[in-house]
Amino acid sequence: MYDRVPVVGFNTTGNWLNWGTDVVPPDALVLHPAPDWDPGDSIVQWTAPITASYRISGFFEILDTNPTGIIGSVYRNGTLLFRGELLGPGAQHPDQIGGRVNFYFPQVALNAGDVIWFGVNADGTFYYDATGFNATIVTPPNAPPCSVCSDQRRSP
Numbered sequence: 406m407y408d409r410v411p412v413v414g415f416n417t418t419g420n421w422l423n424w425g426t427d428v429v430p431p432d433a434l435v436l437h438p439a440p441d442w443d444p445g446d447s448i449v450q451w452t453a454p455i456t457a458s459y460r461i462s463g464f465f466e467i468l469d470t471n472p473t474g475i476i477g478s479v480y481r482n483g484t485l486l487f488r489g490e491l492l493g494p495g496a497q498h499p500d501q502i503g504g505r506v507n508f509y510f511p512q513v514a515l516n517a518g519d520v521i522w523f524g525v526n527a528d529g530t531f532y533y534d535a536t537g538f539n540a541t542i543v544t545p546p547n548a549p550p551c552s553v554c555s556d557q558r559r560s561p
Contacts, residue, residue, distance in 0.1 A: 410531070411439040411447035421500045426470045427535045428496035428503075435468060436525040436536045438475065446478070446524035451542055453515040461510045461521065463540030467503030470495045474528030475536050479508055482519055486510065490528055491536070502537060512545065 414435045416422055422429040429435055439445035465477030472495045479487040489506035496503040525536045
């Protein structure tokens with residue numbers, strides 16, 4: 406397995422998956438970082454289709470029964486917006502996820518083509534680091550026009 410990480414996967418079965426020490430909910434996106442000897446994030450990214458203000462929310466959650474710890478991060482065009490460390494508690498078979506860290510940005514000004522990326526990295530060793538991830542990105546209905554997006558581009 407360790408020659409296949411980092412990895413991004415999705416549980417399409419409609420059922421809980423219990424594989425080894427992993428507990429994966431139905432319809433869950435799973436990220437796992439690269440090994441210690443070749444470190445790297447497991448990354449999911451989204452590109453803004455239009456210039457606008459967006460609301461971004463989501464979470465990282467532990468899907469392993471024996472977690473060693475992960476760092477969940479959110480970046481905008483390479484600038485760190487969020488960093489959350491998850492050490493536990495671990496998931497429990499057959500259908501209970503472990504610890505969770507949420508992120509929420511009520512209004513982020515983005516230009517068309519700006520990139521938001523979400524990453525999971527090992528916090529120490531990469532063993533037992535299966536991580537659930539979810540994000541919702543919407544243009545808030547009452548968001549002001551984004552006439553200054555280019556000026557706010559580098560500000561978190």
